[in-house]
Amino acid sequence: xxxxxxxxxxxxxxxxxxxxxxxxxxxxxxxxxxxxxxxxxxxxxxxxxxxxxxxxxxxxxxxxxxxxxxxxxxxxxxxxxxxxxxxxxxxxxxxxxxxxxxxxxxxxxxxxxxxxxxxxxxxxxxxxxxxxxxxxxxxxxxxxxxxxxxxxxxxxxxxxxxxxxxxxxxxxxxxxxxxxxxxxx
Numbered sequence: 001x002x003x004x005x006x007x008x009x010x011x012x013x014x015x016x017x018x019x020x021x022x023x024x025x026x027x028x029x030x031x032x033x034x035x036x037x038x039x040x041x042x043x044x045x046x047x048x049x050x051x052x053x054x055x056x057x058x059x060x061x062x063x064x065x066x067x068x069x070x071x072x073x074x075x076x077x078x079x080x081x082x083x084x085x086x087x088x089x090x091x092x093x094x095x096x097x098x099x100x101x102x103x104x105x106x107x108x109x110x111x112x113x114x115x116x117x118x119x120x121x122x123x124x125x126x127x128x129x130x131x132x133x134x135x136x137x138x139x140x141x142x143x144x145x146x147x148x149x150x151x152x153x154x155x156x157x158x159x160x161x162x163x164x165x166x167x168x169x170x171x172x173x174x175x176x177x178x179x180x181x182x183x184x185x
Contacts, residue, residue: 015146016132027121031114035091
């Protein structure tokens with residue numbers, strides 16, 4: 001079987017907080033060009049707009065004036081799901097890094113900052129997850145923050161974590177082993 005040819009265009013998953021951004025780049029692209037695309041996505045006004053997936057208010061207004069309690073000072077609903085993502089103005093406000101995993105499906109234990117001048121085909125594989133590590137006001141790197149979402153529904157997730165059901169009880173009637181006789185007609 002011939003070796004697999006590397007793709008001409010890499011698709012990478014940029015993750016931070018609860019946000020995943022799909023980036024595509026040619027294999028000759030550098031990490032610096034990925035940071036420019038990430039900056040464009042992270043500074044987009046669409047990121048700060050409320051979405052349909054934002055949390056639904058706990059209560060539904062039933063009387064006049066009750067709906068005012070559900071809105072914040074700006075008149076927005078419960079806020080935006082992306083409001084905890086720091087605001088970036090330049091590519092120096094963050095670094096791109098990849099996870100260092102001890103085991104195959106384990107959560108990342110550490111993160112390695114990617115060299116800005118390296119080509120992505122040397123550092124990354126297609127469909128690899130790349131994480132954003134923001135800088136604080138002093139220019140120091142803040143730990144990576146992201147939440148791993150489940151691909152299963154809540155009910156399926158609970159069923160998967162629940163202990164397996166007990167085996168069915170064995171019949172107490174004596175059955176002969178081996179071939180069974182046909183029932184009389």
